[in-house]
Amino acid sequence: MLIRQATRADLKAVVNIENSSFEAERFSRSQLLYLITKARGLFLVLELEGKIAAYLSVLTHKNHHSLRIYSIAVDPARRGMKLGQALIEKATAYARELGLPALSLEVNTENSPAISLYTRNGFEALEILEDYYGKGENALKMIKRL
Numbered sequence: 001m002l003i004r005q006a007t008r009a010d011l012k013a014v015v016n017i018e019n020s021s022f023e024a025e026r027f028s029r030s031q032l033l034y035l036i037t038k039a040r041g042l043f044l045v046l047e048l049e050g051k052i053a054a055y056l057s058v059l060t061h062k063n064h065h066s067l068r069i070y071s072i073a074v075d076p077a078r079r080g081m082k083l084g085q086a087l088i089e090k091a092t093a094y095a096r097e098l099g100l101p102a103l104s105l106e107v108n109t110e111n112s113p114a115i116s117l118y119t120r121n122g123f124e125a126l127e128i129l130e131d132y133y134g135k136g137e138n139a140l141k142m143i144k145r146l
């Protein structure tokens with residue numbers, strides 16, 4: 001397993017993972033390109049046998065005191081192998097490296113595999129953001145204090 005910084009050359013593989021992982025609330029190719037090449041933060045890809053199997057996007061905001069996990073997705077064929085776990089550990093290490101006191105994220109309240117991954121990693125539910133992903137689609141805001 002190799003986890004490394006993404007480059008523009010990884011865009012196609014990242015788009016494929018995105019499209020097979022999310023239905024409505026998914027990033028477009030150009031949004032993903034922006035996140036890989038320009039956004040303030042880190043965009044990692046995880047390779048298994050030379051093939052990209054997962055990605056993670058985290059953002060740092062100037063006046064925010066937490067590292068925001070903006071998106072994480074694993075190739076559906078590679079789920080349940082703790083690849084998401086490996087990426088969450090990288091995000092945590094990066095937050096510590098930056099001296100930030102916490103990580104934060106939003107997740108759909110119906111997304112139990114993701115909520116389970118976050119809870120296992122010490123994230124606590126902070127509040128419910130109603131209609132965050134559209135009418136009737138609520139988000140759970142979670143935080144992990146370091």
Ligand SMILES: CC(C)(COP(=O)(O)OP(=O)(O)OC[C@H]1O[C@@H](n2cnc3c(N)ncnc32)[C@H](O)[C@@H]1OP(=O)(O)O)[C@@H](O)C(=O)NCCC(=O)NCCS
Nearest residue numbers: 021072073074079080081082083084085107113114116117
């Ligand atoms: C959430 C996600 C990143 C977890 O990645 P992962 O590498 O499968 O993580 P893990 O192996 O640590 O497993 C996480 C949970 O998924 C469950 N799982 C196991 N095999 C699975 C499979 N084949 N398909 C779906 N979920 C599976 C696990 O049981 C585990 O839940 P548990 O702790 O209750 O047992 C992945 O499911 C995913 O890409 N989902 C779609 C995108 C998404 O929802 N991203 C989060 C947005 S906030």
